[in-house]
Amino acid sequence: MKIKTGLIIKVLLIIGLFGSDALYAQNPDIKPLPGLLDDLKLLADKTNAERLEALTTILSEKEIAYEIEPFTAESRRGTVNGRNLVVTFGSGAKDFVLGAHYDKVTVGSGVVDNGASSIILTRVAEALKNETFNNRLRIVWFDVEERGLIGSAQFIETHKDDPIVSMINLDVNGYGDTMMFGPTASTGMHRLYELAQSVAMKNDIGFILFPRYGGGDDISFQRADIENISIGVGPLGEVREFWLAYNGLDAYKPAGTPVIFTNMHSENDAMDKIQPLAMTYTYTVILEMIKQLDKMIK
Numbered sequence: 500m501k502i503k504t505g506l507i508i509k510v511l512l513i514i515g516l517f518g519s520d521a522l523y524a525q526n527p528d529i530k531p532l533p534g535l536l537d538d539l540k541l542l543a544d545k546t547n548a549e550r551l552e553a554l555t556t557i558l559s560e561k562e563i564a565y566e567i568e569p570f571t572a573e574s575r576r577g578t579v580n581g582r583n584l585v586v587t588f589g590s591g592a593k594d595f596v597l598g599a600h601y602d603k604v605t606v607g608s609g610v611v612d613n614g615a616s617s618i619i620l621t622r623v624a625e626a627l628k629n630e631t632f633n634n635r636l637r638i639v640w641f642d643v644e645e646r647g648l649i650g651s652a653q654f655i656e657t658h659k660d661d662p663i664v665s666m667i668n669l670d671v672n673g674y675g676d677t678m679m680f681g682p683t684a685s686t687g688m689h690r691l692y693e694l695a696q697s698v699a700m701k702n703d704i705g706f707i708l709f710p711r712y713g714g715g716d717d718i719s720f721q722r723a724d725i726e727n728i729s730i731g732v733g734p735l736g737e738v739r740e741f742w743l744a745y746n747g748l749d750a751y752k753p754a755g756t757p758v759i760f761t762n763m764h765s766e767n768d769a770m771d772k773i774q775p776l777a778m779t780y781t782y783t784v785i786l787e788m789i790k791q792l793d794k795m796i797k
């Protein structure tokens with residue numbers, strides 16, 4: 500009896516200490532995909548041209564065909580040259596897009612923002628290359644996001660006659676345990692959010708919905724009235740702080756810049772931050788979302 504009481508107290512203590520984790524259960528069956536760090540090192544600290552080169556090398560090694568779409572665009576800071584990288588699967592009546600920007604700012608290694616997402620896309624492409632699709636999927640690595648979402652805007656311009664109906668964006672997917680889905684407030688279309696949530700729940704991956712969210716290439720699609728969602732991952736504490744900063748009532752807003760942002764566009768964006776398991780959470784969710792979305796798009 501004594502032993503049992505002790506056990507119960509221990510169990511209660513554990514629940515008390517870690518109870519909140521039960522709300523954000525992470526799936527122990529998800530094991531990190533092998534080789535993610537080696538692939539990501541090919542992008543770390545490289546120029547944007549070298550990053551594009553590395554991505555095409557990875558795709559070629561996986562025997563995945565790609566196209567490079569060069570562009571020249573006028574921006575507030577003058578003429579910008581860039582190159583989007585595109586992989587196409589399927590040939591159905593509608594198009595849907597899975598995208599991530601591969602360019603980086605000059606400071607930092609550019610792995611959290613956004614090399615990790617770029618590598619995840621190569622793995623998703625590999626997993627899908629022998630699938631059959633009802634629609635046409637475009638997997639796009641966007642250039643020049645960091646100077647004003649220019650590559651994604653250019654992609655929409657180049658493909659303005661294509662029937663693009665849906666877009667999933669990956670930005671900041673390098674470390675942490677909790678997925679971020681947003682911005683729920685601006686799309687007015689809940690299909691992608693319901694899908695993201697159901698896939699995450701089915702896989703026991705914790706997530707938080709963001710009504711307001713950071714601005715990435717999803718905004719270019721929002722501006723074109725195309726259904727969209729942006730997906731990231733971070734540690735629960737950092738994700739909550741970010742959520743409060745953008746969405747909390749004034750009384751709850753944290754002081755200063757959320758850590759998730761001080762880790763971007765700085766020397767903190769480095770390989771030592773990267774957790775292959777976090778990248779694999781995103782991979783798992785994205786892969787299943789793409790398969791289900793293809794069936795949902797009519």
Ligand SMILES: [Zn+2]
Pocket residue numbers: 600612613644670671715
């Ligand atoms: Zn980014």
